Amino acid sequence: MTANTMRDRSRTLRVSRVVEETSDARSLVFEVPEADREHFAYRPGQFLTLRVPSERTGSVARCYSLASSPHHDDDLTITVKRTSGGYGSNWLCDNAGAGTEIEVLPPSGVFTPKDLDAELLLFAGGSGITPVISIVKSVLAAGSGNIVLLYANRDESSVIFGEQLARLAARHPRRLAVIHWLESVQGLPGRGQLQALAAPYAGRESFVCGPAPFMTAVGDALSSAGTPRARIHTEVFTSLSGDPFGPVPEPAGDTESGITVPVEVEIGGRTHVLDWPVTTPLVDLLLGRGIDAPYSCRDGECGSCQATLLQGRVTMKHNEVLDEDDVAEGYILGCQSLPEPTGETIRIEF
Ligand SMILES: Cc1cc2nc3c(=O)[nH]c(=O)nc-3n(C[C@H](O)[C@H](O)[C@H](O)COP(=O)(O)OP(=O)(O)OC[C@H]3O[C@@H](n4cnc5c(N)ncnc54)[C@H](O)[C@@H]3O)c2cc1C
Ligand code: FES
Known part of the structure; x- marks a missing residue:
């Protein structure tokens, strides 16, 4: 490229x-x-x-x-x-x-339901409603899933899309329930309150977007209520520090060190078998080979390049998106991942 x-x-x-x-x-x-x-x-x-x-x-x-x-x-x-x-x-x-x-x-980005017919539990805090309302409208228009949405705001005047959500709930009373939480009235939602709310819907695909403390409290509540980690999807709002509009550097040959690790990458339903130089991030390797890898920032800040490590080991140079539990579940950021030469073939799925 x-x-x-x-x-x-x-x-x-x-x-x-x-x-x-x-x-x-x-x-x-x-x-x-x-x-x-x-x-x-x-x-x-x-x-x-x-x-x-x-x-x-x-x-x-x-x-x-x-x-x-x-x-x-x-x-x-x-x-x-x-x-x-x-x-x-x-x-x-x-x-x-x-x-x-x-x-x-x-x-x-990967903050998107795989199946619009699935039952969903959604949590939005403040401007975190933006990706969430897109999911709500899509499921109601093109899927058959039912949705429970908890939407937390500072006060009534800070509620974005309040009327739109009320109209959608009125039109789909059996499919969409919106629970508003106003900090000015109820205080900040605590873990116990969130857990009580999540308990009847534990196990549903859950999407969480909002300020960091809200997301942490919701994540803890969902885990305590029994929702498996793989079903908890989060979107972190951060500012990019790099320039994703700049050119992609050419991948460093094959390679500075000469050491490569065999890798099988499944992307868009196709499996690519490659030699992965130990100094080249995975996304750069794929782009350099003309393979359409997902990415935006290429700085470990946006999560667009999230993939799953199925076999082998990688090191991430920088990661502002995935937490320890995500990494323990095998999630990696492709733009920051370098291969570790352990003797086995690395297998990765986007
Ligand atoms: C996946 C994702 C989705 C998001 N979705 C939304 C969304 O739907 N809605 C939303 O509101 N936000 C969203 N965000 C957050 C959004 O991208 C920004 O982080 C947010 O708007 C704050 O950006 P800011 O520049 O105003 O603030 P900051 O990033 O805090 O701006 C301050 C920074 O700008 C620099 N700066 C100050 N003055 C200048 C200048 N004159 N020139 C250059 N730099 C300067 C400073 O050095 C400082 O680093 C999302 C983020 C991500 C990653
Ligand atoms: S492309 Fe943004 S984190 Fe990898």
Whole structure:
């Protein structure tokens, strides 16, 4: 893969409209030209990466989950909540209007249900509702699963998509139950309260997105209620520090050290058998061989490249996404993984 093909991944999209959701959150609706529809095809829960202009650094890259649903909405919508003192979110809320053009990478991410017919338990805190409402709309429009959503907010005025959720619940009373939790009324949700709420639905596929303490409390509650780790899916909102819009470096030959480890990688239903140089991250190896690996930041910060290690050992250079339990379950970040030469073939599934 050359620098040019990497640059070709991004497109400039035009904002068609801006919706004031709350006093500090705005939705940006993007027009997608017919020719780029396939490039921007997405699954509910995925996100876009935007290049936000900056006079200081040229640009910063920021990820925003799609609040729209591929099964329900024609346009792509992201919802940006202002971060106090933050650069990117405030730039977007202050400067993006109808007609603004923004460079965008295609949808990415693994926070997406495999099966829209499954029963789901969803937890959203604040702006964490954005990928979650995409999942809700998609399941109701294109699946048969039932959904319980706990949605926590500071107070009533900070609830994003409150009316939309009320309309959906009224239209699908047997399939969608929304439980609002207001910190101003009930205090922060405690582990015991979350566990009591999760207990009747233990074992369901569970999706969690919100501030870090909320996600930790929900994760603990789900585990205590008996939901297996593999069914707890989380999306962590962080800011990217690198530049995923820059060129992908050529993989370092075969190789600086000359040491390679045999690897079988299953991706998109195909198995690739490769020699993996010990100094080359897996995603770089795959891209260098023309294999369409999923990625966005390539810095261990977004989780797009998450895969499962089925056999062998790898070392991750950097990881801001997976916790100890995830790693113990075999999850890895492909963009940060280097092979460990243990004598056995490594097997990985994306
Ligand atoms: C997968 C994913 C999905 C997400 N989805 C959403 C979502 O749906 N909605 C949402 O609101 N957020 C979402 N986020 C979070 C979002 O990407 C940002 O982290 C968030 O908006 C805060 O960014 P910020 O730039 O405003 O704040 P910060 O990252 O805190 O900004 C401060 C940083 O900007 C730098 N900076 C300050 N001034 C400048 C300047 N002039 N030029 C360059 N740099 C400067 C500072 O050095 C500092 O590092 C998501 C994140 C991820 C990873
Ligand atoms: S591509 Fe973002 S963590 Fe690997």
